[in-house]
Amino acid sequence: MSTLVKGGTIVTAGDTYEADILIDNGIIALIGNFLEAQVDQVIDASGSYVLPGAIDVHTHLELSVSGTVSSDDFYTGTVAAACGGTTTIIDYADQMRGEPLAKGLEARLAAARGKAVIDYGFHLVLTDYNARVAGEMAEVVSAGVSSFKCFLAYKGRSMIDDGTLLVLLSRSKEIGALTCVHCENGEVIDVLTRKLLSEGKTSTRYHPKSRPPEVEAEATGRAIALAEMALAPVYIVHLTTAQSLEKVRAARARGLTVYAETCPQYLLLSADKYDEPGFEAAKYVMSPPLRPRSHQGALWTGLGNGDIQVVATDHCPFNFKEQKELGREDFSRIPNGAPGIETRLYLLYTEGVAKGRISLNRFVDLVATAPAKLFGLYPKKGTIAVGSDADLVVWDPKVRHVLSVETLHQNVDYDPYEGFEAMGKPTVVMSRGKVIAKNGTFLGQAGTGAFLRRKPYPGVI
Amino acid sequence: MSTLVKGGTIVTAGDTYEADILIDNGIIALIGNFLEAQVDQVIDASGSYVLPGAIDVHTHLELSVSGTVSSDDFYTGTVAAACGGTTTIIDYADQMRGEPLAKGLEARLAAARGKAVIDYGFHLVLTDYNARVAGEMAEVVSAGVSSFKCFLAYKGRSMIDDGTLLVLLSRSKEIGALTCVHCENGEVIDVLTRKLLSEGKTSTRYHPKSRPPEVEAEATGRAIALAEMALAPVYIVHLTTAQSLEKVRAARARGLTVYAETCPQYLLLSADKYDEPGFEAAKYVMSPPLRPRSHQGALWTGLGNGDIQVVATDHCPFNFKEQKELGREDFSRIPNGAPGIETRLYLLYTEGVAKGRISLNRFVDLVATAPAKLFGLYPKKGTIAVGSDADLVVWDPKVRHVLSVETLHQNVDYDPYEGFEAMGKPTVVMSRGKVIAKNGTFLGQAGTGAFLRRKPYPGVI
Amino acid sequence: MSTLVKGGTIVTAGDTYEADILIDNGIIALIGNFLEAQVDQVIDASGSYVLPGAIDVHTHLELSVSGTVSSDDFYTGTVAAACGGTTTIIDYADQMRGEPLAKGLEARLAAARGKAVIDYGFHLVLTDYNARVAGEMAEVVSAGVSSFKCFLAYKGRSMIDDGTLLVLLSRSKEIGALTCVHCENGEVIDVLTRKLLSEGKTSTRYHPKSRPPEVEAEATGRAIALAEMALAPVYIVHLTTAQSLEKVRAARARGLTVYAETCPQYLLLSADKYDEPGFEAAKYVMSPPLRPRSHQGALWTGLGNGDIQVVATDHCPFNFKEQKELGREDFSRIPNGAPGIETRLYLLYTEGVAKGRISLNRFVDLVATAPAKLFGLYPKKGTIAVGSDADLVVWDPKVRHVLSVETLHQNVDYDPYEGFEAMGKPTVVMSRGKVIAKNGTFLGQAGTGAFLRRKPYPGVI
Amino acid sequence: MSTLVKGGTIVTAGDTYEADILIDNGIIALIGNFLEAQVDQVIDASGSYVLPGAIDVHTHLELSVSGTVSSDDFYTGTVAAACGGTTTIIDYADQMRGEPLAKGLEARLAAARGKAVIDYGFHLVLTDYNARVAGEMAEVVSAGVSSFKCFLAYKGRSMIDDGTLLVLLSRSKEIGALTCVHCENGEVIDVLTRKLLSEGKTSTRYHPKSRPPEVEAEATGRAIALAEMALAPVYIVHLTTAQSLEKVRAARARGLTVYAETCPQYLLLSADKYDEPGFEAAKYVMSPPLRPRSHQGALWTGLGNGDIQVVATDHCPFNFKEQKELGREDFSRIPNGAPGIETRLYLLYTEGVAKGRISLNRFVDLVATAPAKLFGLYPKKGTIAVGSDADLVVWDPKVRHVLSVETLHQNVDYDPYEGFEAMGKPTVVMSRGKVIAKNGTFLGQAGTGAFLRRKPYPGVI
DSSP: OEEEEESOEEEOSSOEEEOEEEEETTEEEEEEOOSSOOOSEEEEOTTSEEEEOEEEOOBOTTOEETTEEOSOOHHHHHHHHHHHTEEEEEEEEEOOTTSOHHHHHHHHHHHHTTTOSSEEEEEEEOOOOOHHHHHHHHHHHHTTOOEEEEESSSTTTTBOOHHHHHHHHHHHHHHTOEEEEEOOOHHHHHHHHHHHHHTTOOSGGGTGGGSOHHHHHHHHHHHHHHHHHHTOOEEEOSOOOHHHHHHHHHHHHTTOOEEEEEOHHHHHOOGGGGGSSTTGGGGGOOSSOOOOTHHHHHHHHHHHHTSOOEEOOOBOOOOTTTTGGGGTTOGGGSOOOBOOTTTHHHHHIIIIITTTSSOHHHHHIIIIIHHHHHTTOTTTSSSOOTTSBOOEEEEEEEEEEEOOTTTOOSSSSOOTTTTOEEEEEEEEEEETTEEEEETTEEOOOTTOOOBOOOOOOOSOO | OEEEEESOEEEOSSOEEEOEEEEETTEEEEEEOOSSOOOSEEEEOTTSEEEEOEEEOOBOTTOEETTEEOSOOHHHHHHHHHHTTEEEEEEEEEOOTTSOHHHHHHHHHHHHTTTOSSEEEEEEEOOOOOHHHHHHHHHHHHTTOOEEEEESSSTTTTBOOHHHHHHHHHHHHHHTOEEEEEOOOHHHHHHHHHHHHHTTOOSGGGTGGGSOHHHHHHHHHHHHHHHHHHTOOEEEOSOOOHHHHHHHHHHHHTTOOEEEEEOHHHHHOOGGGGGSSTTGGGGGOOSSOOOOTHHHHHHHHHHHHTSOOEEOOOBOOOOTTTTGGGGTTOGGGSOOOBOOTTTHHHHHIIIIITTTSSOHHHHHIIIIIHHHHHTTOTTTSSSOOTTSBOOEEEEEEEEEEEOOTTTOOSSSSOOTTTTOEEEEEEEEEEETTEEEEETTEEOOOTTOOOBOOOOOOOSOO | OEEEEESOEEEOSSOEEEOEEEEETTEEEEEEOOSSOOOSEEEEOTTSEEEEOEEEOOBOTTOEETTEEOSOOHHHHHHHHHHTTEEEEEEEEEOOTTSOHHHHHHHHHHHHTTTOSSEEEEEEEOOOOOHHHHHHHHHHHHTTOOEEEEESSSTTTTBOOHHHHHHHHHHHHHTTOEEEEEOOOHHHHHHHHHHHHHTTOOSGGGTGGGSOHHHHHHHHHHHHHHHHHHTOOEEEOSOOOHHHHHHHHHHHHTTOOEEEEEOHHHHHOOGGGGGSSTTGGGGGOOSSOOOOTHHHHHHHHHHHHTSOOEEOOOBOOOOTTTTGGGGTTOGGGSOOOBOOTTTHHHHHIIIIITTTSSOHHHHHIIIIIHHHHHTTOTTTSSSOOTTSBOOEEEEEEEEEEEOOTTTOOSSSSOOTTTTOEEEEEEEEEEETTEEEEETTEEOOOTTOOOBOOOOOOOSOO | OEEEEESOEEEOSSOEEEOEEEEETTEEEEEEOOSSOOOSEEEEOTTSEEEEOEEEOOBOTTOEETTEEOSOOHHHHHHHHHHTTEEEEEEEEEOOTTSOHHHHHHHHHHHHTTTOSSEEEEEEEOOOOOHHHHHHHHHHHHTTOOEEEEESSSTTTTBOOHHHHHHHHHHHHHHTOEEEEEOOOHHHHHHHHHHHHHTTOOSGGGTGGGSOHHHHHHHHHHHHHHHHHHTOOEEEOSOOOHHHHHHHHHHHHTTOOEEEEEOHHHHHOOGGGGGSSTTGGGGGOOSSOOOOTHHHHHHHHHHHHTSOOEEOOOBOOOOTTTTGGGGTTOGGGSOOOBOOTTTHHHHHIIIIITTTSSOHHHHHIIIIIHHHHHTTOTTTSSSOOTTSBOOEEEEEEEEEEEOOTTTOOSSSSOOTTTTOEEEEEEEEEEETTEEEEETTEEOOOTTOOOBOOOOOOOSOO
16 A cells, blocks of 8 residues: 655754655655656645644543543544554553452553554553562553653642652663653642631632642752752653743753643633633543733743643643532532643644744644654654654644534543634655544544553653 | 756755755756756766855955955965865955945955855955944945955054944944954053063963953953944854853843854864974964863853854964064964964864764754855855855765865965864865865966845744 | 931931931031920921932033033023932043043033032042043042042944953042943844834834843843953943843842943833824933833832932933934934933932832932942931031921922923822922022022032941 | 959950959959959959950750769869850750659759859740749749740750740740750651661761751751741750851841851761771760861851851760760760860960951850840849959960860760860950969868859840
């Protein structure tokens, strides 16, 4: 099976140029300007950009939490991803208390198998550490899981203490894994939440009061300090505030290996959503919460100058009906999270590239190349180069469309960006050479996505 | 004429992958893995990297200064560049007092024509500003000179005052040009120099005392402040100190468009050279001077995390005999400058890539891609992509060799890095598809280099 | 002549305590709790604070500038000062082009003599420097003028270049003088002003556009850098912006000896005054101009934590009629300055102490003790201690009154704080033991003020 | 009983002037220049400074810890303090698990009663928090204990979690108490200590490795972040590193109410002490440990510019024999602490005042006035003013002497400053008007010290 993607402008993290792409057996075989080649299939990309399929390194499909399950499973979630131009995800597997790490991984592999329509990998969430776990960590890295995640939030659930984080960072460094940290101070959140509830402040508007910006900045600084002591790299997930970013920047300026990820919701939405009447605000209940608008400029600057390396989604959808409603009487019971796996490129292209805040190349780096390099998928994924998987997105920058839950594929009953006028859209999305979506219609089939055995963290990118 | 570069690992600012390159008529036509194609010439790049030809945006060939002329002319200088893997330079043309800007440009075009063996462009140095000049600035930008340079140093010669810099920045922004600034406080240098000389401190060791680090940091901060007021981008040439870098970083963190260049001499050599006995120290008399070693770590960190975007050379050679000797009795009469056009890649690869301080991709970005993008040469120059000029360097990372004035091609009687053990060497260097150097032997001919009409500064890179 | 100040609460920079003060021959002789002493005069200070007479180190009485003369002479100005609780001023003498420094000083001594009602000193403004001047600088220090002032603003008038500032700083250090610098970039102001006027932007609202905050922050950073190179202390006059303050703070954190002064107008008034209709805005035309309100918080924090050491006034009044009106058609011709010599304590006490932003002791330090120590007047002036001059202010914190040009003594036809509700007022003001004002009525007589021969700058305070 | 202190130079935090002091009934009654007054006692202070008696707000007398008891009890410790010029201490009382707070306080009151020779107060150490404790906190504040202390170090012993610190800060603010925090990350220390011991790294030289500078900087930043969230003031005890200081400075620059204390050992001694052969290094085992010398410059700058407000001692002596030896085989068992209650003024005067790093007034502020104001003892203690307790030190700056365990009064068998050549010495020390020490000889008697009921924290100082 051979395919020719013809007439487009190829955009990678480094380059922008016009050329055709010849795909053979799902792999990019040739890049150049061709006479009409003898191929099975020709895709016309004239007037469009051809981008590497995007990679979302922060998703939560069919996640059990707060007594419910996130509403996208590995099928619906990856279909939505595909339609939006994302061709790889890295989701999470959990350490099961007292069980081998492999067991948690197997559970998630089983969940994805037969459903996922794009390729996928997993980070492994660690909550306990001991000598046995240390040994198993090396095993899972060998098995293709070269990143671990841990939490400084969620006291009594996944929160780990600073000593444990220190040894995890150190151990991960040793075995070629990157440590991802959710940075919010869980002790403080616990106190603030109990205080608010005890004062009868139970409505949704109090969610952000239970985890203010300082809670994140403090924990970000702490995670960095621990990484410095461990001489280990660290990856800060969903960074949302100017103060956290300043800590990342200062660390990088001192020569530390610190990476930061942010998400579209923190770039586009702001805390005034929590003032919406009734229970509407529950749609935006996530952790960290949306921040005052003043933080957004700093985040955009960080995307532009390289202090933030990755834009992911933290896609974790819950239906407004029945799911979000679990917390109608108590904000702390609202399942935390919002959908985003499908809309990331629309939002970042429109607000970032089209408004001149970031270049096209930087856009590709943020959503595809840097994630691939950091998490051991490069050069198989994350770029358009000879030998890479033909995960391609034909992106028509001229299309204007309006985001709506009516037309999006995410399995959730609302969209936080309802009514947003987007610029640019994928007209064709390919996974390993196969067209899986066209103009917003999914054309693939369940189970064609494969588990990706990721390589170790490379050290410098 | 067609050429196949076969078996190498292509490295760009964004990517690293194995593929062959087919060149047709000096242009990269195809990238892929080929059966034996029907080509005129095959270059075996097995086991080597294939890099885009490097770009040196800061050279001073046959520069008249201090009553003498820099010892490399456009022939010898570009031959040396070519042998070292540099296939494009941007040198300087001067505004001639009272004359149209075009006149200064023509003088330099005439100097280069018939001699240069690689492609070249010019920045235009501005020393006077008035309404007529403002008009001519737009003309030279149209003529392919999309960057201006000015000096905060050299009182009574090229130094301009802050008001003039402000309007230059503003006017350049307006017409799509990037303003490059030499940041040292010329008023202070003048005072310090006169004071030292009046105290009989005339020997070479006093050169750095006449322009200490604070002189640069102050002027860097001032140039940035003026750029902020002009809402214009600014490019700081030859940044050398941790304090200057901190000012650049802080400005970028505030969202300003500030770029910084450093040079190998500031990364590898340090101020203790000025303590060498006799007149040896004159070899290192340049401006800014070499700095205490403590600054180097900060510069390397800046290269790694993106706060410094370009490594150029400030190549400005003077023979130790007869030329440097002009200042034997008075350090202020030593012609300022040192050679470097040929050795840049050796030094940066060995100390940067081989020692793990920067990635291969970052190396390419620093010496080729970022300079091309900033100065309007991209994508014709600065990368390996279909449609780009086939300016290629086959870089064998396994070769170890020792730098020596005996074997280097620069027309100067000493080398600051004499005896340096380098890793990696260009086995083949191509300019627009023609092999112009092999294993350190120049194979091209005088005058094949062409003047490059550069595009305007692109805004974001 | 002996006087007993009875029943008050003495407040100094360090202490607050209840005690009586016995004054003998104009000097504080005893502090304690007394039986009815045998004295010539008893002043009842019950329920009031007794403060050291305030010192205003930045005034411009009968200053010739912009073709006019500031409207307060040494009589009216010092009467106003006295009524407001200020018992010492340091005004300025100018270097007259080509003349000995002493001549400029003598001119001002002659102006003050017979008029001033409180004690006074002078800073000497330097505009030229050469070997002769260097020698004379030592002479004027010996004559009691231990501080020099220079300007980075006012191109073509008093502006000096960076080289000159460097040598002035160095020379001043050598001879025990403190260098005061007006930090605005005169080159930039010149360009901006000409540009605005050439565009027909001549109305008063353009005054602040001609000297934006960056102009001050840049020059502040530059003055500090030069002081660092000269290894000399530096005193920044009328600091107004958060960015300038940050530069001062960073310098102090590095161990540099940098002092900063601000003025009530920058703490209380803001740039929206320039939006007032008609020519009203001219009342607020001063340099630096009023700033956006956002800077004020930073300044108050600086007062509280010691990063700003002095609050002076830059009192330089011009009548709205006839004087300010000189610039009705061209903002650049409006005489720069505003009155403030009388209102400083009212404003700082009300907004600072009464609102809990600064302590009473800090208030005293800012307006009296620190100025005295920095400028060689301590312990004769600036505190309440045995042996010090009995310059005292009985301050009743319970009095509330409204500021108005109708009741103030400044010889000017408007007040920038008209209608301001002040808390606290001096019920008695004494100069060297004599009551010179009571409840806002001047009781002294012309010419009783004496010239103060100030001691050298002490090094650490 | 009346006393005249005659002929000295009085030095307070704000002032320096020559005057006599008349003391009546232990209180300063008059300050002035007297004829021979009719007094019971005359003390000649000619040629000397007269300072307020110093206050040491960080001592640990007869502290039970690590299975032993600090070697100075309330008698020997206060005798040593007195001989060194300290006339007030604030030591610690502990919350006893499950008992009312009052009980812990009573235990310490009982310990001090009948022994202390100078006045004393207590901070109360909190380790548990609940509603009952919240109520009792208000009671102890009323009882004169207006400061609490807690620990981020000492896991499993006194360490509290972040949530608890947050509520303690908040509650303390509410009731007028100041919260003092020991800032080291106990979780990390626990991990590092166990790791070192498990690797057989048990010797004393590993003590600093178990608690490196980052451990303190992180915790300092965290304590400040929590104080910011609680809108409460915070007092950082024994700050030792440049990084911690930078966090304090940045917080103060943002307007937060953060205070910092350092100790002479961190200003004078450095980590190379841990390289001493044999078990000698144990003499310097304290927490935080001594730091590399590079931190000292920053601390001195902080003392000079006001970023550090207090110099205390953390006096916690253990005999080298038998006590320090408990940890001969395991550094973690060495009782932490060193003596210093007697030598503080010698060290700070010699290295600070005599070397020109800080002024005399600043010296007094750091050791007496600021501690008194922060901890509710002012103006009874901490200054020389009419109405204050006559706690006075006649300090002869001309005396040079050598510190030695042979002559010091501290009840411990070594001195960390053995052989240090000190400048300045108290020739007379008075407590409430009584001479308790002369020229290093104690003249007082056990039990004359009184418990000080301290006032609430004043808000601004």
